Amino acid sequence: MDASCKDGREDVIQAWYMDDSDEDQRLPHHCNPKEFISFDKLAELGVLSWSLNADNYKTDEELKKIREDRGYTYMDIIEVCPEKLPNYEAKIKDFFEEHLHTDEEIRYCLDGSGYFDVRDQNDRWIRVALKKGGMIVLPAGIYHRFTLDSDNYIKAMRLFVGEPVWTPYNRPHDHLPARKEYIEAFVKKEATGHAVEAH
Template identity: 80%
Template structure:
């Protein structure tokens, strides 16, 4: 196999630093030159990811095990597209407001695709492109936002520990315990000091 062992997750989840243009939020917004971010680097920010079998999500043993291990007792499905989501324009605008939650945000893309943007330790935006089969967990307290890509469609499973609470706290909400705990766990520890060169 050699050392070029490919991370299969990268077939359904890719991440890169964003440019600062204010063009359509649904465009990729790559820097020039492109600056990709590995899924290991994302995990240093607390963002976890899996590649799952989206064609069999109802019976997938791996998903079942993740749910048991992490206590995700609640699930539902949401379709985000102009035809299926009531108040689509308003919702899309709200999703793209920078915010945090006091619980994890767990999203499993079972069809379509979309962008989850997260802040790195220096407050730069990283765009995480999640496609069919990709599942990500954003930790409580991380500032983030969501938008569709130019295909304008995602069908995602939302998972939750206990009863779902979808309350977004738009930035700034640095006084919340969840934000302080996030900073202590992932930012102030300097866990990124051993980050590899993105070009490696």
């Protein structure tokens, strides 16, 4: 990871390029050798991240400030595991279908862990591992998917601006305005000479 980044995020969030193996989706799927991704690289894709105190989420001033600054008025908590999520196997399969949303996807891990996979500008999969205390924002229009890791459990806060809309648009949905806006903001910018140093 980026050595200059010592704000606690590296303890609760890690990201790396994935191999192309068809093995169990809940395995880490590291390349050989491993290719870790910096938080700066994630930010270039529009993926924002924080490290927060998950034991203190009800009264956390930092979380309150993020919610106020970004307009997250809606909040709920979901537990994804075989015992707590009705229709678990089907839901996990759905979550792992590559899709996009027309709004941001905000997830704050209160307990357990899971993987959010996102595409980079060259369409390569990056696996973002989220643990207790990690919070990420996936921008509207980014192709992504979610799976549990081999522990089979995550408790996550879901945040939203206004009334929540959970509609996934499975790939391809390149004609949607949210996708076009994402490409303008994060993909084309990359192609016009703002080169990114390899990490």
